[in-house]
Amino acid sequence: MTTHGATTVGAHRQRALPAFALLALALYATGIGPRPDGAAWDRTYDIVLANLAYLAAVPAAWLASRRVPAEQMAWRALSCALLLSLTSNLIRTPAAGLQGNEPYPLLVDAGALISYLLLYVAMVGFIRSRVARFHPSMWLDGLIGALGTLAVGVAFVIGPYLDPTAGRPAVELVNLTLPVSDVLMLALLVAVGSILGVRLDRTLALMSLALGCLLVADLSLFTRTVSGTYVDGGPTDAFWVLGVVVATLTAHLAQPRAAGTAAAPRERLGWRLLALPAVCNVAGLVVLAVGWAGDLPVAAAWLAVGCALAAAARTAVTFREVRAFHEVNLQARTDELTGLPNRRVLHEAGEQMLATTTSQRPAALLLLDLDGFKEVNDSLGHSAGDQLLRQIGPRLTARLRAGDLLARLGGDEFAVLLPDTGVDAARARAEELRDLLLQPFVVDGVRLHVGVSIGVATAPVPAASVQELLRCADVAMYAAKAGREGVNVYVPDPHGGTGDRLQTMEELRTALTGDELLIHLQPQVACEDGRVVGAEALVRWAHPVRGLLSPAELLPAAERAGLLRPLTDVVLDLALTAAARWWDTREVPVSVNLSAANVTDPDLPGKVVQALARHGLPARALTLELVEDTLMADPERGREVLAELRRLGVRTSIDDYGTGYSSLAYLRTLPADELKLDRSLTADVTTDPRAAAIVRHTVALAHDLGLRLVVEGVEDAAGGAALRELGADIAQGYAIARPMAVDDFLAWLEAPRHLLVPGDLDPVR
Ligand code: C2E
Ligand code: MG
Numbered sequence: 001m002t003t004h005g006a007t008t009v010g011a012h013r014q015r016a017l018p019a020f021a022l023l024a025l026a027l028y029a030t031g032i033g034p035r036p037d038g039a040a041w042d043r044t045y046d047i048v049l050a051n052l053a054y055l056a057a058v059p060a061a062w063l064a065s066r067r068v069p070a071e072q073m074a075w076r077a078l079s080c081a082l083l084l085s086l087t088s089n090l091i092r093t094p095a096a097g098l099q100g101n102e103p104y105p106l107l108v109d110a111g112a113l114i115s116y117l118l119l120y121v122a123m124v125g126f127i128r129s130r131v132a133r134f135h136p137s138m139w140l141d142g143l144i145g146a147l148g149t150l151a152v153g154v155a156f157v158i159g160p161y162l163d164p165t166a167g168r169p170a171v172e173l174v175n176l177t178l179p180v181s182d183v184l185m186l187a188l189l190v191a192v193g194s195i196l197g198v199r200l201d202r203t204l205a206l207m208s209l210a211l212g213c214l215l216v217a218d219l220s221l222f223t224r225t226v227s228g229t230y231v232d233g234g235p236t237d238a239f240w241v242l243g244v245v246v247a248t249l250t251a252h253l254a255q256p257r258a259a260g261t262a263a264a265p266r267e268r269l270g271w272r273l274l275a276l277p278a279v280c281n282v283a284g285l286v287v288l289a290v291g292w293a294g295d296l297p298v299a300a301a302w303l304a305v306g307c308a309l310a311a312a313a314r315t316a317v318t319f320r321e322v323r324a325f326h327e328v329n330l331q332a333r334t335d336e337l338t339g340l341p342n343r344r345v346l347h348e349a350g351e352q353m354l355a356t357t358t359s360q361r362p363a364a365l366l367l368l369d370l371d372g373f374k375e376v377n378d379s380l381g382h383s384a385g386d387q388l389l390r391q392i393g394p395r396l397t398a399r400l401r402a403g404d405l406l407a408r409l410g411g412d413e414f415a416v417l418l419p420d421t422g423v424d425a426a427r428a429r430a431e432e433l434r435d436l437l438l439q440p441f442v443v444d445g446v447r448l449h450v451g452v453s454i455g456v457a458t459a460p461v462p463a464a465s466v467q468e469l470l471r472c473a474d475v476a477m478y479a480a481k482a483g484r485e486g487v488n489v490y491v492p493d494p495h496g497g498t499g500d501r502l503q504t505m506e507e508l509r510t511a512l513t514g515d516e517l518l519i520h521l522q523p524q525v526a527c528e529d530g531r532v533v534g535a536e537a538l539v540r541w542a543h544p545v546r547g548l549l550s551p552a553e554l555l556p557a558a559e560r561a562g563l564l565r566p567l568t569d570v571v572l573d574l575a576l577t578a579a580a581r582w583w584d585t586r587e588v589p590v591s592v593n594l595s596a597a598n599v600t601d602p603d604l605p606g607k608v609v610q611a612l613a614r615h616g617l618p619a620r621a622l623t624l625e626l627v628e629d630t631l632m633a634d635p636e637r638g639r640e641v642l643a644e645l646r647r648l649g650v651r652t653s654i655d656d657y658g659t660g661y662s663s664l665a666y667l668r669t670l671p672a673d674e675l676k677l678d679r680s681l682t683a684d685v686t687t688d689p690r691a692a693a694i695v696r697h698t699v700a701l702a703h704d705l706g707l708r709l710v711v712e713g714v715e716d717a718a719g720g721a722a723l724r725e726l727g728a729d730i731a732q733g734y735a736i737a738r739p740m741a742v743d744d745f746l747a748w749l750e751a752p753r754h755l756l757v758p759g760d761l762d763p764v765r
C-alpha cells in the first residue's frame with residue numbers, strides 16, 4: 001500500500017470516528033434516566049453504548065498523534081488513557097454486580113488512576129508543545145496553583161463529606177481520587193497554561209471542555225456515592241460519554257500548527273508570572289485562616305500548607321532566577337578579561353551623560369590606546385598581555401572620581417568618560433592618567449614599560465553623540481600616536497577629513513605589497529675625519545593621496561595592523577638594494593631600524609642571512625638599530641637574537657640611547673656594537689654643561705664597554721664640534737645631511753660635503 005493510500009484510508013477512518021462517537025452518544029442519550037429498581041446498570045446502555053464512544057476515541061487520538069508530530073506524546077498518552085478507562089469500565093460494571101455494591105478488583109481502581117495520570121501527561125504534553133522555552137520553575141507555579149485550588153476545593157466543596165460529625169458517612173479515600181484528580185488537573189492546567197501565556201487554541205479549548213465534562217461526571221459520581229444514591233445512568237453519567245466524544249472530536253480536528261505559534265518566552269514576563277500563583281497562595285492562606293477559626297478538614301489545611309511551601313520554594317527559585325538574570329546582565333555589560341565595564345556600558349553611560357551636558361557644562365571622553373602592546377603580546381605571549389591589560393583597570397581606577405567611567409573597548413583600547421569636564425581639565429586628566437600608565441608594570445616577574453596614547457574629545461562641541469565622541473577621540477588618539485605626543489585633543493578638521501585610521505590600515509596593506517614604501521638615507525660620518533661610515537635607512541610612505549608620509553605616521557598604523565614585521569622585511573630589502581649599488585666602490589654599511597616585533601622574531605637572523613645573500617652583500621654591509629626598550633619586553637630572547645646576528649657578522653646598534661629604561665647592568669651584557677645617543681641628549685651640549693657632562697660620561701662608558709658612540713641629531717657645526725670634543729665617534733644629523741632619496745644619496749656619496757668637515761664651508765645640501 002502506498003503512503004498516499006494509507007493517508008486516504010486514514011482520512012476516511014478519521015472522519016468515521018467522530019461520527020461513530022456521536023452516534024454512540026446519541027444512542028446512549030436515549031437510555032438516560034435512572035436504571036430500574038433492582039438494577040444498578042443496564043447492559044445495553046452502561047456496558048455497550050457508554051463504551052462505544054471510547055472505541056472511537058482511542059484510534060482517533062492515536063491517529064492524531066501521527067498527524068501532529070509536535071503533540072505526538074500528548075495524543076498517544078490520551079489514547080492510552082482512554083483505552084485504559086475503557087478496560088476498567090468493562091471490568092468494573094459487571095464485577096460490581098447488578099446491585100452495583102459488590103467489591104470489584106483493585107485493579108480497576110488502579111487502572112482508573114493510571115488513566116488519569118496518562119490524561120495528565122497528555123494535557124501537560126499539549127501545553128509543553130505550545131511553549132517555546134520550558135522552564136522547570138513553571139512547574140512550581142503550576143503546583144502552587146494546583147495546591148491552592150485543591151485546598152479551597154477540599155475545604156469548601158469536598159470538605160463537608162469528610163466530616164463524620166456532620167452526620168454523613170466518612171468517604172473512603174478511593175472515592176475521592178477521581179474528583180480530586182480532576183480538580184488537580186484543571187487547576188494545574190489553568191495555572192501552568194496561563195503562566196506560560198498559552199492562549200487557548202482549538203485543541204486546548206476542546207480538551208478543557210472534555211475535561212470539564214469528566215469533572216462534572218466524576219463529581220456527580222462522588223456526591224451520589226457518598227450519599228449512597230448512585231445508580232448507573234442518569235443525566236450526569238452522560239457527561240462521561242460526552243467528554244469522550246468531545247475528545248474524539250478534538251483528535252479529529254487536530255492539525256499541525258503553523259511554525260512560530262509557540263508562546264514566546266517573552267510573554268511569560270508579564271503580570272501573569274506572579275498573579276496566578278499569588279492568587280492561589282492567598283486562597284491557601286484563606287483556607288488556613290478559616291480552618292483556624294472553624295474546623296476544616298485536616299487535608300485542606302495540609303494542602304494549604306503545601307501551597308505555602310511551594311510558594312516559598314518558588315520564591316527561592318525566583319530569587320535564583322533573578323540573580324542569574326542579573327549575572328547574565330552583568331556579564332553582558334562586563335569585559336571578560338579585565339572585569340571593567342564594556343563598550344555597551346560606555347554607550348549607555350555616555351548617552352546619559354550627554355543628556356545633561358551643555359556648552360556651559362561640557363563633558364569629555366578620553367580614548368586610551370597602549371603603545372607597544374602588540375610587542376608585549378608577540379614577545380611575552382598572550383597571557384602576559386592579558387595580565388598587563390588586567391592591571392590597567394586597578395591602576396587607573398584609583399585616580400577616577402565619582403561619576404567617571406572607565407571601560408575597556410577591546411584589545412588594548414580603553415575609554416574614560418568624564419562628566420562635567422571641559423577641554424583643559426580633560427587634557428590635564430589625560431596627562432595624569434598617562435603618567436600613571438608610564439610607571440612600569442610587573443608581568444611574570446618582568447618589569448614592563450608601556451606607553452599610552454590618549455585622544456581627548458569633548459561634548460557637546462564638537463561631538464554631540466556618543467558615537468561622535470568616540471570617533472573624535474579616536475582621531476585625536478591616532479594623531480597622538482602618530483606624533484608620539486601622548487595626549488592629543490580633537491580639533492575639528494576644517495576640511496572635514498577624519499583621518500580614518502581603518503582606511504589607513506587597509507592602504508598600508510596595499511602599500512606593503514606594492515611599491516609605495518621607499519627609504520631615505522641619512523649619512524653617518526666619523527667625527528675624527530668626516531669620512532662616511534654609514535647610512536641610516538629611514539622608511540617613507542609615498543601615499544597616493546596624502547603625499548610622502550614619515551615614520552611617525554606610518555609606524556603606529558603598521559603597529560596597530562600588526563604589520564611591523566613585513567614592514568621591516570620591505571625596508572631591509574630596499575636598504576640592501578641601495579647598499580649593493582655603492583658597496584663595490586665604497587664599503588659603507590647601511591643601517592636598518594628594527595622594532596620590538598622583529599627583535600623577538602627567531603626567524604630574523606635567517607631572514608637577514610637570506611636577504612644579504614640575495615643582494616650579494618657580506619654581513620658587515622648591514623647594521624641593525626634597535627631602541628633599547630624593544631629589548632625590555634623579552635630581554636632573554638632579544639639577547640639571543642642579537643647575539644646570533646652578531647655571530648653572523650651583522651653590526652648591532654642601540655638607538656635613541658638614554659631615553660629608555662635599560663639599566664647599566666643590562667648594558668654590560670648586551671650584544672651590541674654601538675650606542676646611538678638620542679638627540680634629546682645631544683641638543684644642548686654647547687650651552688648646557690650638564691648635557692655635556694652626560695655625553696662625556698656616556699662616551700666613556702661606551703668606550704669602556706667596547707662600544708662606538710654615535711651622536712644623533714647634530715644640527716649645526718658648533719654642536720658637531722662640541723660633540724667631537726666630548727669624544728663621540730660618529731655623527732649623524734642635519735648638519736651632515738638630511739635624509740635623502742637613494743639616488744640623491746649616491747650623488748652625495750660621490751662628493752660628501754658637510755659642516756663638520758673642517759675647512760669645508762659649503763652649505764648643507
Ligand atoms: P631614528 O632611528 O632615531 O632616526 C633618526 C630620526 O631623526 C629620523 O627621523 C631623522 O630624520 C631624524 N633626524 C636626523 N637628523 C636630525 C637632526 O639633525 N635633527 C632632527 N631634529 N632630526 C634629525 P625619521 O626618519 O622621521 O624617523 C623617525 C624614527 O622612525 C626613527 O628614529 C626610527 O626610530 C623610526 N624608523 C624610521 N625608519 C624605520 C624603519 O624602517 N623601521 C623601523 N622599525 N623604524 C623606523
Ligand atoms: Mg634609527
Ligand code: MG
Nearest residue numbers: 655656676712
Ligand atoms: Mg634615534
